[in-house]
Amino acid sequence: CSTPSDRADPTYGLGKTPNVAQLAAMDRDVDPRGRGLPAGEGTVSQGAVVYAAQCASCHGARGEGRAPSPALVGRTPAAGHVFALDNKAPRTIGNYWPYATTVFDYVQRAMPQSTPGTLTAAETYSVVAYLLNENGIIAPDAVMNAQTLPAVVMPAARFFVRDNRTGGRLFR
Amino acid sequence: CSTPSDRADPTYGLGKTPNVAQLAAMDRDVDPRGRGLPAGEGTVSQGAVVYAAQCASCHGARGEGRAPSPALVGRTPAAGHVFALDNKAPRTIGNYWPYATTVFDYVQRAMPQSTPGTLTAAETYSVVAYLLNENGIIAPDAVMNAQTLPAVVMPAARFFVRDNRTGGRLFR
Amino acid sequence: GLLAGAAITAPLVRALAQTPMPPDPTRVPGAPSDSLGIRSPFEQPRLTPVGVVQGSSWTPHQDLHGTLTPAELHFQRHHNGIPAIDPSTYSLTLHGMVERPLTFTLAELKRFPSITRTYFLECSGNGGRAWNNPRPDMSPQVVDGLTSNTEWTGVPVSTLLRAVGAKPGGQWVLAEGGDAAVMTRSIPMDKMLRDALVVYAQNGEALRPGNGYPARLLLPGWEGNMCVKWLRRLEVLDAPVMSREETSKYTDPLPDGTSRQFSFVMDVKSVITAPAYPAVLPEKGWHAIRGIAWTGRGTVSHVDVSTDGGRTWHQATLPAGATPLSHTRFEYLWRWDGKPARLLSRAHDVTGAVQPTAEEFRKVRGKAPGYHFTSIRSWDVAADGTVTFGG
Amino acid sequence: GLLAGAAITAPLVRALAQTPMPPDPTRVPGAPSDSLGIRSPFEQPRLTPVGVVQGSSWTPHQDLHGTLTPAELHFQRHHNGIPAIDPSTYSLTLHGMVERPLTFTLAELKRFPSITRTYFLECSGNGGRAWNNPRPDMSPQVVDGLTSNTEWTGVPVSTLLRAVGAKPGGQWVLAEGGDAAVMTRSIPMDKMLRDALVVYAQNGEALRPGNGYPARLLLPGWEGNMCVKWLRRLEVLDAPVMSREETSKYTDPLPDGTSRQFSFVMDVKSVITAPAYPAVLPEKGWHAIRGIAWTGRGTVSHVDVSTDGGRTWHQATLPAGATPLSHTRFEYLWRWDGKPARLLSRAHDVTGAVQPTAEEFRKVRGKAPGYHFTSIRSWDVAADGTVTFGG
Ligand SMILES: [Ca+2]
Ligand SMILES: [Ca+2]
Ligand SMILES: [Ca+2]
Ligand SMILES: [Ca+2]
Numbered sequence A, B: 001c002s003t004p005s006d007r008a009d010p011t012y013g014l015g016k017t018p019n020v021a022q023l024a025a026m027d028r029d030v031d032p033r034g035r036g037l038p039a040g041e042g043t044v045s046q047g048a049v050v051y052a053a054q055c056a057s058c059h060g061a062r063g064e065g066r067a068p069s070p071a072l073v074g075r076t077p078a079a080g081h082v083f084a085l086d087n088k089a090p091r092t093i094g095n096y097w098p099y100a101t102t103v104f105d106y107v108q109r110a111m112p113q114s115t116p117g118t119l120t121a122a123e124t125y126s127v128v129a130y131l132l133n134e135n136g137i138i139a140p141d142a143v144m145n146a147q148t149l150p151a152v153v154m155p156a157a158r159f160f161v162r163d164n165r166t167g168g169r170l171f172r
Numbered sequence C, D: 001g002l003l004a005g006a007a008i009t010a011p012l013v014r015a016l017a018q019t020p021m022p023p024d025p026t027r028v029p030g031a032p033s034d035s036l037g038i039r040s041p042f043e044q045p046r047l048t049p050v051g052v053v054q055g056s057s058w059t060p061h062q063d064l065h066g067t068l069t070p071a072e073l074h075f076q077r078h079h080n081g082i083p084a085i086d087p088s089t090y091s092l093t094l095h096g097m098v099e100r101p102l103t104f105t106l107a108e109l110k111r112f113p114s115i116t117r118t119y120f121l122e123c124s125g126n127g128g129r130a131w132n133n134p135r136p137d138m139s140p141q142v143v144d145g146l147t148s149n150t151e152w153t154g155v156p157v158s159t160l161l162r163a164v165g166a167k168p169g170g171q172w173v174l175a176e177g178g179d180a181a182v183m184t185r186s187i188p189m190d191k192m193l194r195d196a197l198v199v200y201a202q203n204g205e206a207l208r209p210g211n212g213y214p215a216r217l218l219l220p221g222w223e224g225n226m227c228v229k230w231l232r233r234l235e236v237l238d239a240p241v242m243s244r245e246e247t248s249k250y251t252d253p254l255p256d257g258t259s260r261q262f263s264f265v266m267d268v269k270s271v272i273t274a275p276a277y278p279a280v281l282p283e284k285g286w287h288a289i290r291g292i293a294w295t296g297r298g299t300v301s302h303v304d305v306s307t308d309g310g311r312t313w314h315q316a317t318l319p320a321g322a323t324p325l326s327h328t329r330f331e332y333l334w335r336w337d338g339k340p341a342r343l344l345s346r347a348h349d350v351t352g353a354v355q356p357t358a359e360e361f362r363k364v365r366g367k368a369p370g371y372h373f374t375s376i377r378s379w380d381v382a383a384d385g386t387v388t389f390g391g
């Protein structure tokens, strides 16, 4: 008879080794160190083309947003991080996102919203470059790839602080 | 401020005195003492007419039953109370029901199934008399009314014992 | 309107049931939400049988998990169909041996202090079909579909009895329903005062018409028939009325030639819900044997599972813990060796009661007990993985 | 088929909605039962808004009782619609910093030892609409419809992580969904090991597509967004991925010019669900003020209710008791004198945390906090009995 303590095999004989190709197709997340970034590269000007063709219809010609698609471009407030005080201050890539790699990661998986996951690596690097330049973060001649993208420092990164609350009477 | 302990009025100010006529229309239950039996009476032969006209189509010409309507007549087993041993022994008014008043109470509220609650008091006394006679419990010339019906002793009454189990290891 | 409501969900239904299914849902926008979170087309549990005016319709236990029975799948037991009741004209009257009889509207019932508890509701006839005529192709729905588990909300009957001032001589309460069967049952005052409820909510929302809308009686742990649906009046009395449901019906003939009357409490019981007919085990190896256990006498203390027809027993775990008077989920991880097996479950409750074997049950209650079919159930697993009801 | 299913219920629907209603349902046979226990036509709660591909749809709390949220009425939050997923082709892969990556089918997930628990799920954005633009004609559905309570059944993530042999350096787990948004969140390993579940059942039956069918992640007490729906993979990592949902979104700007990141836990909160807009109190006298309270930091310890705008407070009762990490029903019997009143509820949890006033919330979190809108809510009762949202 088998009892719980006899269950030497923590798999319970369940599960199969993942199919390599299927896993690779899913495992495309990109972290701030650049892990997961694919081969390839893109420029700001190439990105302008991608943006105009595949993104502007929803996000506006200058990334200003068009409800329900959010604004992607904007560096106001020029100083500080005052979003808690102003409902109307839009959070954009330029004034809020702490990591540039996130733009790649997100666009690659979720955009365009109507045809998600269909951009090539080059297209994604390109449109990311375009958006970073529009937001005044990289130069117009910058090339984004697996080495340069993780090195981009985002203006708002320094404002992010991890939650350390544990409850209790004081409301923070 | 009102706290639970201040709630002197257990009604919470809710509810209304029942409408007398509406309550009387509902309050027709009949118990073994005969409480609730209306004025009126009926005979076996009157009941045969009611039965043939309003009950036989479902319960059979002799009360033998016709699925899904149960048998109403039968005195087998002639002796004893052996229903636990035999799936096929039908429980009828004659061999199972412990109180005659129940027949009145039930027929009055629930039968005929297609037009429940529509029999007059006289019709109900009559068809009850008919059924009790068919089951060999009262004489063919018996008259059923608020005095005589509660006095009828049903053959199976003495077999009924109230449950007194309270759980525990022994399965009874 | 309601019929239009069916049309509203059609686009979502079609999207979820499209053929062929999208090979990669991450590449195509999904369907818009609807006004109700409908089921997947791949998960369509149903009550069976349907069209019941006088009879019952059963919960598909083999499709369920956890402890709750979705309201749509709560068993139904009817004696003359489901009444159409307008909640704005519904009322509940308490009268009889009371200081001041009162009639309450539904809105007033909801204004009283309330209680919410999760309780099972089981018809005493549950299991009768399987006992009298067992067949291998019986699912848990067919075997024991007349039990369900619900989070009920309502007003304690004791609160209502206090409102009307029940008199000391009032030792019984007649409960009566407002459907075409006008069902009546006599309830001991002790139970009414202890934990009886007039409930108006079932799993968070209004009662379903098939389960007594807009309000029913709920007697925790007691037979379903006494939990009168479409409750319209409660009469305080000094003696039981001896209605048809507590004399002709719901009394239990015993082999000693008596009939047990007022067998109110549902005895301890369990049933395996998976694997059970019509499941097929896909392979040898580890499988979770799961089921539900319950008792009307408090709380399930533990549940044993056997995979060798009752020769050896193993204690199951309780993945949701054990709550009083509520279906208790049990689970036992079993390593199937691919050979024929016979699965049983045996529940115990806190009074020391234990679910009897079929033989013990037949010896004590007879071959045709009529009600309260609580014996241990078995399921046969064949070498090809098919599972059938073993009686 | 499903569309035929709508037709099947039509006779029962028509019977329950007949006009005129039968004056005495005890005199006419009722309607036959159907394959589902449908609602009364007089009780038709709905999610709103509908047609959501990117946005949310809210639970009608003003229509509910007890603690459970019916699965059909569980809130929904979508970023690119509801995916059509065939359960026979669905799979969940665990990989990354593990000894042996594995892909499990749905059937296999169900074969693991399971857990069943009742937990709330709240979106961090809940209450944002009412905070930013309060209107008197907002119901509890509109104010706080992005929280729901469910009995979940599933396999502990810890069991799955043990199956694949998560390595010690793996301090984070990336959860990813299989819908068109392909949502990702980084979860601390500690939470995954503590009480995280991969759930496949919701209130006793399969998950609803709108809530993640066939399986989703459930992190008890943590923000809904992290409880990834249509879960397709879990990757064990040594650092967070810093996805869009945990950087651009679900981070909380503070007045001190920082943004709080990884604010995982839902803080203590409550909302009155009755009387609330659009209810109308029919008369002076006793009324039950009811609502729900919850906390992601354990259990609600007590709830206070005020009827004078917060000048004086009274402790409410808890009709269903208090269960950890679950909506807790509170109730306070109030004797209304017919004058204008302002109703508030204030929840406390076992850590000592208390729901802040609107002023305190604004002072600490700012006017535009973005998420975690937990301040005390108020409802205004006018002399004519109408109730409106007071912000
Ligand atoms: Ca295997
Ligand atoms: Ca990865
Ligand atoms: Ca009144
Ligand atoms: Ca009476």
Ligand SMILES: [Ca+2]
Pocket (backbone or CB within 6 Å): C077, C122, C123, C124, C125, C223, C224, C225, C226
């Ligand atoms: Ca019953």
Ligand SMILES: [Ca+2]
Pocket (backbone or CB within 6 Å): D077, D122, D123, D124, D125, D223, D224, D225, D226
């Ligand atoms: Ca969310």
Ligand SMILES: [Co+2]
Pocket (backbone or CB within 6 Å): C124, C223, C250, C251, C262, C263, C264, C265, C371, C372
């Ligand atoms: Co009984």
Ligand SMILES: [Co+2]
Pocket (backbone or CB within 6 Å): D124, D223, D250, D251, D262, D263, D264, D265, D371, D372
């Ligand atoms: Co947060």
